[in-house]
Amino acid sequence: MTITALMSTPFGTLFLEADELGMTQIRMATIADVATENTSKYIDATQTQLTEYFEGNRQTFDLCLHPIGTDFQQKVWRELQNIPYGRAVSYLEMSKRLGNVKAIRAAASANGKNPLLIVIPCHRVIGKDGSLTGFTAGLAVKKWLLEHESEAKQQSLF
Structure with a gap:
């Protein structure tokens, strides 16, 4: 049984999906995505930990993943x-x-197929020259995530 949820973030809405073994998807939501009426412990834990991450209070995730x-x-x-x-x-x-x-x-192809945005931090992989390269959620989101995690938040990395 698959459970889904939508979550607002500083850069848009995320689509969350879990099955009976753990989180299967975290990605940018599309207009067709809907949340199921029921929830799961995996969805609840993911929403809590992502909220803490966005608030700057979490740097690592302790979630049950099932990509x-x-x-x-x-x-x-x-x-x-x-x-x-x-x-x-x-x-x-x-x-x-x-x-x-x-x-x-x-490796780049597998990185681009990462189904668990943020939690599996594919946004932390960049070009060897330091450039921002491909990201399924878009380069603006990748830039936002890298700057969010930067110690020098007042300066733009890119």
């Missing part, structure tokens, strides 16, 4: 969770962390 993807995508998504709050790595560095520098395109 659906290939073995390689799962490996990339686990590695993304090792990027500390307030830090960014390049796609090249990401592929090195995965143990195969030649897997840079595959």
Whole structure:
């Protein structure tokens, strides 16, 4: 059984989805997305922790996640969770962390298919020249998230 919710954020509305094993999706909502009438402990915990994150009171998440993807995508998504709050790595560095520098395109593709926005911090991966590159929620949201996590909040990183 799938439970869904909509959550307002500083940059728009998120769509949250959970099944009986944990959170399966956190993404930008579309006009067609609707919330189910019932909720779940996974949705409730996610809303609480994301609210704390947006308020600046949380840097890590302790949620039950159940992202659906290939073995390689799962490996990339686990590695993304090792990027500390307030830090960014390049796609090249990401592929090195995965143990195969030649897997840079595959790692970038898996990063782009991350179904759990923010909680699996794919926004922390940037171009090797420091540029903001692809982000399913849009570069303005990626910039907002990176600046939100920056120690120098009064200065723009990009």
